[in-house]
Amino acid sequence: MSKKxxxxxxxxxxxxxxxxxxxxxxxxxxxxxxxxxxxEPRIKRLYDIHLQISAIAAEMHSTGIYVNxxxxxxxxxxxxxxxxxxxxxxxxxxAIPGFKTSPESLRALIFKRxxxxxxxxxxxxxxxxxxxxxxxxxxxxxxxxxxxxFVDPATxxxxxxxxxxxxxxxxxxxxxxxxxxxxxxTHAIGNDGRLRPGWNSAGTDTMxxxxxxxxxxxxxQWLRCIYGAAPGKVLIHADKSQLELRVMEAVSxxxxxxxxxxxxxxxTEDAKDWFSLPAHFTKKDVKSSVRKAAKxxxxxxxxxxxxxxxxxxxxxxxxxxxxxMSANLHKCFLATYARTVAWWxxxxxxxxxxxxxxxxxxxxxxxxxxxxxxxxxxxxxxxxTAGEMMNLEVIELHSKLKKxxxxxxxxxxxxxxxxxxTPERHAGKVERIMEDVMDREYTIEGRTRRFPVEIxxxxxxxxx
Numbered sequence: 001m002s003k004k005x006x007x008x009x010x011x012x013x014x015x016x017x018x019x020x021x022x023x024x025x026x027x028x029x030x031x032x033x034x035x036x037x038x039x040e041p042r043i044k045r046l047y048d049i050h051l052q053i054s055a056i057a058a059e060m061h062s063t064g065i066y067v068n069x070x071x072x073x074x075x076x077x078x079x080x081x082x083x084x085x086x087x088x089x090x091x092x093x094x095a096i097p098g099f100k101t102s103p104e105s106l107r108a109l110i111f112k113r114x115x116x117x118x119x120x121x122x123x124x125x126x127x128x129x130x131x132x133x134x135x136x137x138x139x140x141x142x143x144x145x146x147x148x149x150f151v152d153p154a155t156x157x158x159x160x161x162x163x164x165x166x167x168x169x170x171x172x173x174x175x176x177x178x179x180x181x182x183x184x185x186t187h188a189i190g191n192d193g194r195l196r197p198g199w200n201s202a203g204t205d206t207m208x209x210x211x212x213x214x215x216x217x218x219x220x221q222w223l224r225c226i227y228g229a230a231p232g233k234v235l236i237h238a239d240k241s242q243l244e245l246r247v248m249e250a251v252s253x254x255x256x257x258x259x260x261x262x263x264x265x266x267x268t269e270d271a272k273d274w275f276s277l278p279a280h281f282t283k284k285d286v287k288s289s290v291r292k293a294a295k296x297x298x299x300x301x302x303x304x305x306x307x308x309x310x311x312x313x314x315x316x317x318x319x320x321x322x323x324x325m326s327a328n329l330h331k332c333f334l335a336t337y338a339r340t341v342a343w344w345x346x347x348x349x350x351x352x353x354x355x356x357x358x359x360x361x362x363x364x365x366x367x368x369x370x371x372x373x374x375x376x377x378x379x380x381x382x383x384x385t386a387g388e389m390m391n392l393e394v395i396e397l398h399s400k401l402k403k404x405x406x407x408x409x410x411x412x413x414x415x416x417x418x419x420x421x422t423p424e425r426h427a428g429k430v431e432r433i434m435e436d437v438m439d440r441e442y443t444i445e446g447r448t449r450r451f452p453v454e455i456x457x458x459x460x461x462x463x464x
Contacts, residue, residue, distance in 0.1 A: 042363050049362065050202050052395050056410065057201040057209070059398075063409045064194030065216070066230040066421070068460065075226055076181040079172055086169035093162050094121070101169045103141045110149075110159065111139050122159055143167075147312055151323070164319055179219050180226065188213060195227065199413065205366055206380060207359070207387030209413045217414055221462055228460035234424045236408075237456045237464030238434040239417040240390070242266060246451055247385045248302060250444040251360060252343035256336060270294035274332040292318065297329040302337075303378040304344045344378050351377045359384035360444045361392065386416065389442065389451065394418060397437045405430055412461070419464065431455050 083101075091099045096119060099105055108119040113126055127133070132145045139145070146163050149155045179185060189195050195216075203210030211217045216227070229235045240246075245266055249257040260269040268283045271294040277286060296317050300310040311326040334341055351357055351372065356365040357380040364387075366380050394410065397418065401408045408422035408430050418438075422430045438453040458464040 046362055046364055049391060049395065053201040053391050056394060056398050057199040057413075059409070060199050060411055060413070061196050063411055063421075064190060064192070064196040065227045065411050065461075066233075067189055067193055067195050068226055068228060069193065071460070072180060072226045075223065076176060079176040079180060083169060083172045083176065086165065086172060090162065090165040090169050093158075093165050096121075101166060101173070106141050106166055107139060109162070110141070113139060122156065143316070147315055150315065150319070151312065167319075175220065175223060179214055179216070179223055182214075184214055194230075201391075204387075205364070206383040207362075207364055207391055208383060208415050211413075216412065219461075224461035226461075228458070228463075229421050232423060233421050234427050235458050235461065235464050236420045236422060236427060236430050236434060237417060237458070238420075238438050239414075239454045239456075240386075240438065241452045241454055243386050243389070243416040243451065244382055245302075246449060247360075247382050247389075247444070248340060250442070250447050250449045251381060251385065252340050253445070253447065254337055254339035254343070256338075257340060267291050267295040267298060270298055270332075270336070273336060274329055293321065293325065293329065296321070297326060298333060301330050301333040302340065303382070304341075304375050307331075344374060347381065348374050348377050357381050357384070359388045361385055361388040361442065364388060385444065390416065390418075393438050397434060400433050400437060401430070404433060419461070427457060431457070 087101045090101055091097070094109060096109075099109075099119065104114075105119055107114045108116050110122050110124055111126070112120075112123040115121075115123060127139060127148075129148065132140050132148060134140045146167070150160055150163055176182075185195065188197060195214075197214055197216050198212040200210045200212070209217075219227075242261065245257065246261060248254065249261060257266070260266045263269055265283050268281075268286050268291055271277065271286050271291045272279065272281050274294055275290055277290075283291070296314045297310060300313040305313070307327050307330045310330050311321070311323055314321040314326050347357075351368065356367040357372075357377055358365050359381060364384050366376075366384070390413075394413070397420075398410055401410070401420065405422060405426045408420050408426060410418055411421050412419035418434070420430055420434065435453060435455055439451075441448055441450050443449075456464040
């Protein structure tokens with residue numbers, strides 16, 4: 001479509017086209033059956049909601065996120081220095097002068113097939129697992145492939161140390177090149193100094209948003225100082241507290257999970273129980289490493305993944321996690337949350353009878369032409385219900401801000417959280433609106449539960 005023709009199209013027609021296109025794309029991408037009953041009230045309501053949130057996403061893109069250029073330049077410099085230091089440590093461990101932190105160099109170092117005259121050391125034979133091969137007949141050294149080597153008892157300890165050093169260096173450079181100093185970021189910043197990532201409100205069939213160019217949803221907390229509120233304004237951050245756990249409890253009716261949620265911190269209760277700590281301990285009394293281990297295993301286990309998968313997921317967040325600890329904590333999860341485990345089986349049977357998974361607020365569905373894996377039927381209704389909840393709330397939030405504080409704008413969506421930029425003089429009013437919209441009760445599976453929200457205020461994104 002030419003620029004002239006695009007500009008001449010009626011705005012409602014453009015919105016209609018955008019909503020139809022993104023919904024269809026999500027379904028095709030997931031290889032799902034198309035919903036046949038477009039005339040049903042359920043479908044009409046979902047479509048209307050998609051229209052509204054697509055308009056909000058478009059406004060968020062137009063508004064953008066203010067970039068603190070001073071912080072961006074400082075972080076770019078600091079991360080380059082940090083990368084050089086980590087790359088030097090890798091080079092020393094490899095003991096090959098001039099060794100580069102690149103997939104090609106690492107591949108040559110590890111596998112006999114790819115070694116060169118200048119780079120060779122471990123000379124491992126070709127792996128049998130087809131998942132460890134790239135499409136061009138090279139052996140993969142991406143995160144999953146290296147994790148496979150990392151957990152293999154036969155892998156030399158020296159190689160595991162090298163893989164760890166490689167990850168450390170690569171991570172810094174990837175974060176720098178993705179979010180701080182890349183052409184992508186530079187081109188996404190307008191003349192007004194605001195970054196404009198691409199927000200897709202219908203990018204997944206769980207109704208969770210996605211983001212691209214760059215995906216600021218993946219921005220780590222320590223890098224968020226680059227982005228924030230423009231001078232004279234402030235960020236108001238609203239985060240739904242432990243949303244997926246609360247949805248899981250409401251859907252499954254797990255009384256033990258509810259009891260732990262009611263204490264204010266599920267992972268502290270898990271840590272006390274699973275590590276046999278005194279019952280009177282609070283979050284301050286529990287070592288952060290112990291609570292982190294309990295949290296990692298809880299989140300890895302809650303949708304029915306097996307012990308090996310949970311351990312691999314744990315290693316992504318903590319490379320010191322041993323198999324025995326991971327396995328023991330996984331068993332503790334299964335014993336503690338027996339009602340959740342029972343619900344997994346009940347939900348799978350329901351899906352087999354109906355042919356689809358379903359959200360519990362708007363009844364958004366994922367249809368299956370054949371039996372899906374249990375982890376999918378365990379995951380979808382929880383994430384879908386959480387996504388439905390957040391989208392209903394952002395529609396109401398956007399409407400109330402337009403009416404009462406039109407200068408305040410929703411600028412960031414983080415699955416379970418929203419950030420609003422507002423002039424400082426309106427901060428208190430915006431906080432009250434966000435709390436009113438997002439701290440509320442829902443009735444799910446006949447159980448009425450409160451889904452609280454935590455409100456924070458700051459000038460840079462890392463402060464909230």
